[in-house]
């Protein structure tokens with residue numbers, strides 16, 4: 001028995017908001033878990049402080065599976081982004097503690113390394129096709145083997161995914177939601193040109209990816225997938241919203257462009273049909289929003305049976321604690337595909353000292369016991385919470401468009 005005696009929720013904003021759960025055991029061993037839910041940070045803080053922490057205190061930190069089952073199966077109000085993010089934080093912190101007790105990095109506890117490192121993709125974006133490709137050239141020079149390309153759409157004043165600050169792109173950009181303008185015809189016309197030019201300049205020995213951010217209907221996504229086929233994308237991401245999972249049948253019937261989705265999924269139930277019917281190629285669910293390492297491991301095993309590989313979400317709004325957890329997971333599973341890697345700012349890296357390192361297009365979680373990521377609480381306290389929202393999109397006629 002390794003009794004949990006404290007669980008503290010820490011909020012910090014070193015450039016953007018992060019929520020971290022720090023669990024302490026009676027032996028003085030601590031573990032950290034990411035609890036950041038972009039634009040909804042304080043809801044998770046309350047969920048943890050007001051509802052979960054009181055029944056976490058006194059439990060055995062070693063019983064990771066039982067604690068997971070207690071909070072998921074034992075709960076009347078099951079699932080949803082807030083509860084699953086809070087549960088993920090508890091789960092990650094417990095894996096961190098178990099690793100520290102064992103004196104082993106978490107990937108060893110998950111079965112050991114299946115590969116030498118975790119191939120990551122970086123984000124190249126720009127207002128014009130030329131700007132985007134110039135950014136991609138820089139990523140290639142840094143050693144990246146896979147690059148996501150996003151570009152502004154002519155005629156639209158701003159496009160989500162195209163940032164001013166290139167390396168440290170921040171999705172939550174306003175103290176109230178910014179309103180972007182969207183035009184599907186303009187986007188569908190422009191995007192294939194980006195990839196045509198990209199292959200000309202970057203060649204064929206680099207993986208190219210693209211994120212649609214759920215902006216298309218299934219038949220529009222089918223059209224885009226077909227138009228992108230000559231450029232052999234690694235994946236087309238979030239082509240259409242997926243509450244109705246059978247929508248992906250329509251896209252799948254029409255195109256061989258590989259499909260990825262799942263950064264907003266919270267459990268296996270959000271993608272059971274997508275995986276079972278082999279409607280996607282990559283599942284992007286990640287530790288912090290899908291119940292932690294414990295649940296993600298099960299999801300990945302299920303995906304493996306259906307030839308679906310992983311591509312964990314790794315934007316800047318997932319803290320370095322989540323990145324650490326993702327890397328131990330990625331290293332240890334057979335059906336890893338790729339890991340997203342948007343670099344954090346130096347301020348964020350200073351608040352979260354970490355053992356993971358980048359070299360030759362790959363990240364490695366390092367050999368520190370546990371997750372290998374910590375939080376500098378004194379430094380974190382210097383950056384108080386600042387309200388920030390993700391933008392929304394309206395069509396040219398003013399009506400709301402899908403996120």
Ligand code: CS2
Pocket residue numbers: 038171211213263313314315316317340390
């Ligand atoms: C994006 C993110 O990384 C991605 O693929 O979709 O920018 C995402 O929109 C943000 O993480 C939202 O929190």
Ligand code: MG
Pocket residue numbers: 211213237238263
């Ligand atoms: Mg995305």
